[in-house]
Amino acid sequence: MNFLKEIFKFIAARKKFWLIPILLFLLIFGGLFVITQGTAVAPFIYTIF
Amino acid sequence: MTYILGISAFYHDSAACLVKDGKIISAAQEERFTRKKHDSSYPFNAVNFVLNFSNIKLSDVDHIVFYEKPFLKFERLLETYVAFAPKGFQSFSRAMPIWLREKLFQKKLIIDCLKKHDEKFNDEKKILFSEHHLSHAASAFYPSPFDEAIVLTADGVGEWATTTVALCKDNKIEIKKELHFPHSLGLLYSAFTYYTGFKVNSGEYKLMGLAPYGEPKYVDKILNNLIDLKDDGTFMLDQKYFNYCTGLTMTNEKFNSLFGSKPRKPEKEKITQFHMDIAASIQVVTEKIMIMLAKSLRQEFGIKNLCLAGGVALNCVANGKILEEKIFDNIWVQPAAGDAGGSLGAALAYWYLDLNQSREEINQDNMKGSYLGNEFSNEEIKSKLDEIGAVYDTYSENELINKTVEDLTSGKAIGWFQGRMEFGPRALGNRSIIGDPRSETMQKNLNLKVKFRESFRPFAPSIMREDVSDWFELYNDSPYMLFVAKVKKDKTIQMSDDQKKLFGIDLLNIKKSEIPAVTHVDYSARIQTVTRESNKMYHDLLSKFKEKTNCPVLVNTSFNIRGEPIVNSPEDAFRCFMGTDLDTLVIGNTYLQKLKQDNNLKTNYTDKFELD
Structure with missing residues (x-):
């Protein structure tokens, strides 16, 4: 949580709000990437198929 | 009492530094402990060293x-990826x-890394972050002997800034101007380092050393195509020739077409006159930009002192040109100008800027000669040598100096290991290989048989400060080997008409001065001035050498082989001694001769380090 607080404070200070969607996208897919230790689409492929 | 720990890590040249009440106590690069050149990992060993040195937790x-x-x-x-998308995926x-x-x-x-030193550590509030170029600026200004200065920092890239100008007075640093990525003098130089087949981030010295063998034929091509250079020295790089924003190389096909050749593949292709001419050209361009920047800063701010830091400040040829132009009255360059020195700057910036502490002991160089690393007592050295099985004699300091001078004058190559290790890329007489600069064969021998590196690479001279102006066109201190100047005309040997027709690497074999081992092909030398105050024993050695030979100069090169970090411990020094053609090793008060050592202790040394 501290990390999220800090990064949003940083974005507000830098007034770079357009980075938020990119960052969220990266964090979600990046998180999946790290969890699955492989490709970020792995869990989606599994549920779809 | 306030202790501040500065850390640089995770990119290249990790290091740690400890500052106590604003005073630099100790600093070291991680590579010296892990024996991995430019080690970028968390500096666990360096942090351990700085804590242990002060006996603190x-x-x-x-x-x-x-x-x-x-x-x-x-x-x-x-932002860079978005700007260049879809290129750069x-x-x-x-x-x-x-x-x-x-x-x-x-x-x-x-x-998590700090917990390796103390598992109970969890004080998040203690951890702070400085800005990359502010760290460089602080490392250049606070240890300098100036109460007021302009600080110019230039490197590849930090966060956004690649070049920064700061106005510094007392304990304040005010960043006045910045050039931002991708427009970078450091990256421009690195692009040519890559193009000529050297490793980016470590081969820049080689490119600088290669430059005097070439003709600067491509200066106009670089200035007319790659750079939009303004009168004040600021510039923009035309990104259509570079690939570093989006690709995995520094330059691209357009760059190759411009110069008419692909980047050199070091494993297959030899260095040719073309590469020497390219090296000479980018060196001239770098000097031109640095001089223009310096001139415009002097004019704009009217301050007489200049401090330099950042990787570009290690370009001692450019530094020497700024000095020669007499743009500023005084110049001071941070010896650990690269990212390792960022650890020092980060700690000092916090002490002076955030804690608002005043500067004491201005008017003196507070880097302590850059002798900030670890040291070993004579007892520790002896016990380590006994463990290894080394054969040695012990002598008093005077006897040791006499014996070393005897060896020097008989042409021997000597490993010289004394006192605290240097912080920064240069060996300054405590972890050095030394030799007689009057020898015509010394440069070749040291390059090929001791250092196992390219024969074109020059060696630097150490000279007593009081004698520097008699031997070189240098009238200032150069304690950190960061200024290049010409050998005095009366010490040089002018080339014959036939010799003048030679070019490139053939120039290497010509005796150019009374001290050929440290005179580069263009009669220049990268000078270290030594004072008794900064390094008593090394000064005494130079003094004794002068007494015997009338020459106050020694060859001084770092105590390592190609690709190896400078030796850190007596064991490292002994391994290097046994793995190379060094004749003598002096560690503390012990004196070792190669002939007396057990041949079984010789190891295949060169394979241990990846070539840089």
Whole structure:
């Protein structure tokens, strides 16, 4: 949580709000990437198929 | 009492530094301990060393300052990828996993690493982040002997800034101007380092050393195509010739077409006159930019002192040209000008700027000669040598100096290991290989048989400060080997008409001065001036050598082989001694001769280190 607080404070200070969607996208897919230790689409492929 | 720990890590040249009440106590690069050149990992050993040196624990440290801001760097990465999209996906896909796994969460990463020193450590509030170029500027200004100065920092890239101008007075640093990525003098130089087949981030010295063999034929081509250079020295790089924003190389096909050749493949292709001419050209361009920047800063701010830091400040040829032009009255260059010195700057910036402490002991160089690393007592040295099985004699300091001078005058190559290790890339007489500069064969022998490196690479002279102006066109201190100047005309040997027709590497074999081993093909030398105050024993050695030979100069090259970090411990020194053609090794008060050592202790040394 501290990390999220800090990064949003940083974005507000830098007034770079357009980075938020990119960052969220990266964090979600990046998180999946790290969890699955492989490709970020792995869990989606599994549920779809 | 306030202890501040400065850390630089995770990119290249990791280091740690400890500052106590504003005084630099100790600093070291991680590579010296792990024996991995330019080691970028968390500097566990270096942190351990600085804590142990002061006999303190991590819990005694009041603030821990990292040398740059990871969020700001991430912002630059994202904006660059967005600006160039869809180009750059390959680079993006390589960078993002590392960032999302580790680098973005650097605070947590640092806490986890600090827990290796003290498992109870959890004081997040102690961890702070400085800006990359502010760290460089602080490392250049606060240890300098000036109460007021202009600081110019230039390197590849930090967060956004690549070149910074700061106005510094008393304890304040005010950043006045910045050039931002991708417009970078450091990256321009690195692009040519890559193009001529040397490793980016370590081969820049080689390119600088190669330059005097070439003709600067491509200066106009560089200035007319690659750079939009303004009168004040600021510039923009035309990105259509470069690939570093989006790709995994520094230059691209357009760059190759411009110069008419592909980048040299070091494993297959030899260095040719073309590469020497390219080296000479980018060196001239770099000097021109630095001189223009310096002139415009002197004119704009009217301040007489200049401080330099950042990787570009290690270009001692450019530094020498700024000095020669007499643009500023005084110049001081941070000896650890690269990222390792960022650890020092980060700690000092926090003490002076955030804690608002006043500067004491101005008017003296507060880097302590850059002798900030570890040291070993004579007892420790002896016990380590006994463990290894080395054969040695012990002598008093006077006897040791006499014996060393005897060896020097008989043409021997000597490993010289004394006192505290140097901080920064240069060996300054405590972890050095020394030799007689009057010898015509010394440069070749040291390059090929001791250092195992390219024969074109020059060696630097150490000289007593009081004699420097008799031997070189240098009238200032150069304690950190960061200024290049010409050998005095009356010490040089002018070339014959036939010799003048030679070019490139053939110039290497011509005797150019009374001290040929340290005179480069253009009659220049990268000088270290030594004072008795900064290094008594080394000064005494130079003095004794002068007494015997009438020459106050010694060859001084770092105590290592190609690709190896400078030796750190007596064991490292002994291994290097046994693995190379060094004749004598002097560690503390012990004296070792190669002939007396057990041949079984010889190891195949060169294979241990990846060539740089």
